[in-house]
Amino acid sequence: MKADNLVIGGMAAFSTVDYPQHLAATLFLQGCPWRCHYCHNPHLIPAYPGRDPVTWQQVRQHLDNRRGLLDAVIFSGGEPTIQKALLPALQETRAMGFHNGLHTGAPNLRRLRPLLPWLDWVGLDIKALPSGYEAVTTRRQSGPDSWAAIDTLQAAAVDFECRLTWHGALHATEDVIAIGEALSRKGVRRFALQLAREGGTMLNPALLTATNRRRDTDLVRQALSPCFESLEVRE
Template sequence: MTADSLVIGGMAAFSTVDYPQHLAATLFLQGCPWRCHYCHNPHLIPLQPGDETITWQQARRHLKSRQGLLEAVVFSGGEPTIQKALLPALQQTRELGFRNGLHTGAPHLKLLEPLLPWLDWVGLDIKALPSDYEIITTNRHAGPESWAAIEALQKAGVDFECRMTWHGALQLPEQVITVGVRLADQGVRRFAVQIARTDQMLNDFIGAGYLSAEDKQRVQNTLTPFFETLNIRD
């Protein structure tokens, strides 16, 4: 498997938010085994190329032209770890002198582990408590391996942040707080709660899921003492 097989659904040529404190280019990879109700990139779920697909060689040429200007490359999705071509792509971006970032829900730990030596930072999506993953992902096997990825990242010494998407129709404030406390108990130091973007979702039937300012502040106030950094991202 070579990096040329990577199926890329789109690229953000310049990002200040996808890799903390670093300027990055972000590649959005096709394919995801989950069907999260609030998914705001449903066009990336199929593994097959879409209308906006670019080739790895096109992406690589862009990255080479930005050496010395960009600091990092972030592989996002979809779920990037399900593509076997991700590993050789990470090796090539590291050779070009970039830091490697990854956004992943870690659905399969065995797919994440070989990537760890080539990663500098990971944004790990934690959907819910392990027992509640099916409510979010519609996949009854989801959950345990995503939480096991926390220990794998810690053992590998890879810098990471856990993030959770909060949709008011799917999670009460108390559930978000419970997830946060459990993460802190497992040694997670950085946690971000991302308010679901409801303008484009895989399942529009769940509605906007209104969250009050009071609910957001309660989560912020309760969880802040547990982490080095705790962000509520609208």
């Protein structure tokens, strides 16, 4: 498998928010095994993109032209780990001198483990407590590998943060606090709450209006701030 086989649904040429403290190019890889209700990129779920997909040759040229300007490449999705061409792509970007970052829900540890030597940072998307994943992803048995990925990343000494997309219709305030406390007990040091976007596109139209209230956010921040080195609420 070659990096040229990577199926890319889109690219952000410059990003200051996808990899902490790094200027990155972000690649949105096609395909995802889950169907999260609040997904705002449903066009990335199918294995193949629509019109005018981004080619790896275009990515390589962009990175060649931005040496010394960009620090890193982020592989996002969709769910990037389901693509076999991700590994050779990571190897290429590392050889070019870039840091590698990955956004993943870690649906399959078997696919994540071979990537770890080529990763500098991971944003691990936690959907719920392990028993609550199906209510978010609509897929059975979707939680165990995702939570086990925390131990895997720690054992590999790969820098990472855990993130939770919070939609009030799917997670009550006490649920978010329970998730944060469970992550803290596992030794997670950095936790980010991403408030589900209001309006726009969501896979489940019934959730188009986010229901998080400022008071709820303040309660979570107060409860969980002592548990982490870094706790961020991203709107």
